[in-house]
Amino acid sequence: MSARLLDGKALGAEVRARAGEAAKTLPGQVGLAVVLVGEDPASQVYVRNKHREAEAAGLLSFVHRLPADTPEADVVALVERLNADEAVDGILVQMPLPEGIDALRVIAAIDPDKDVDGLTETNAGRLLLGRRGLVPCTPQGSMLLAGLALPDLTGKTAVVVGRSILVGKPLALLLQAANATVTMAHSRTKDLGAVCRTADVLCAAVGRPGLLTAEHVKPGAVVIDVGINRVDAPEKGEGKTKLVGDVAPEAAEVAGWMTPVPGGVGPMTIACLLRNTVLAAARRRGLEDPRGL
Ligand SMILES: Nc1nc2c(c(=O)[nH]1)N[C@@H](CN(C=O)c1ccc(C(=O)N[C@@H](CCC(=O)O)C(=O)O)cc1)CN2
Numbered sequence: 001m002s003a004r005l006l007d008g009k010a011l012g013a014e015v016r017a018r019a020g021e022a023a024k025t026l027p028g029q030v031g032l033a034v035v036l037v038g039e040d041p042a043s044q045v046y047v048r049n050k051h052r053e054a055e056a057a058g059l060l061s062f063v064h065r066l067p068a069d070t071p072e073a074d075v076v077a078l079v080e081r082l083n084a085d086e087a088v089d090g091i092l093v094q095m096p097l098p099e100g101i102d103a104l105r106v107i108a109a110i111d112p113d114k115d116v117d118g119l120t121e122t123n124a125g126r127l128l129l130g131r132r133g134l135v136p137c138t139p140q141g142s143m144l145l146a147g148l149a150l151p152d153l154t155g156k157t158a159v160v161v162g163r164s165i166l167v168g169k170p171l172a173l174l175l176q177a178a179n180a181t182v183t184m185a186h187s188r189t190k191d192l193g194a195v196c197r198t199a200d201v202l203c204a205a206v207g208r209p210g211l212l213t214a215e216h217v218k219p220g221a222v223v224i225d226v227g228i229n230r231v232d233a234p235e236k237g238e239g240k241t242k243l244v245g246d247v248a249p250e251a252a253e254v255a256g257w258m259t260p261v262p263g264g265v266g267p268m269t270i271a272c273l274l275r276n277t278v279l280a281a282a283r284r285r286g287l288e289d290p291r292g293l
Helices: 008-024 041-056 072-084 103-108 121-129 137-149 168-177 192-196 249-253 265-284
Strands: 031-037 060-066 090-093 157-161 181-185 201-204 222-225 229-232 241-244
Touching (some): 008 041, 008 265, 031 041, 031 072, 041 265, 060 072, 072 090, 072 103, 090 103, 090 265, 137 168, 137 201, 137 222, 137 265, 157 192, 181 192
Parallel strands (some): 031 060, 031 090, 157 201, 201 222
Antiparallel strands (some): 229 241
């Protein structure tokens, strides 16, 4: 069997287009502020892409770049200024932050109603309690991709490998909210293969290239590979690199559906960020959530 592709590029483009259409229906322009501290090369690419996609969708995009040695208090002060800025509907602080800055303290400074990353305690609590809030972008994108293969997850078994606050934990809650029976696995899980083979939906969010192989996959399962790992690619030439997921490509011989890396969950992250920003903007204006978003 060769898995069908869950195309995050195509679905991401649809989600971004819908966010752009919904933004047009709101009074005033929707504004997104992104804070980048330091020079992490991958983060610089992601922030550039966020700026480009936000503008392409008709949003106002404000990028704040701070040097790596910026004191934590100055990052928090910037977040507080953005909280008070009427032109800003959504705030995102790009992760990872440089050593010496406590990410949780910076996140805690974000107004929960502008927290388009869904990482504040308030939004994490809302997700846990099943209340309306802002949901982290990568887990949201993973659910949209899984939904292409399995529109109804009721009674399905799901295994999430990884327990980060950015992906693993919120993704497990979203799967549970969609009536799946969820197991969370991690580095201390005994017999990871046996646990993973129970999954109708297998989600890998660990950041370890090729951690899961064909042996971890139940025949026909939906495999959502959240890992985006840059590895050496000597076959492409000296010093060249490539992106690979947490799931080895041969797993596609067993899976029914699988996300590629690149082109799977990654593009959904920015698409869902635009979606969250438009949702936040509508709610801040006291309006209903836009239809069709
Ligand atoms: N505050 C946050 N920081 C980080 C998040 C996040 O959701 N919030 N997620 C990641 C990085 N990220 C967005 O910030 C991100 C990662 C990957 C992609 C993407 O489109 N990947 C492409 C490949 C791009 C490339 O060539 O490098 C793909 O997978 O096809 C978008 C956004 C960590 N930080």
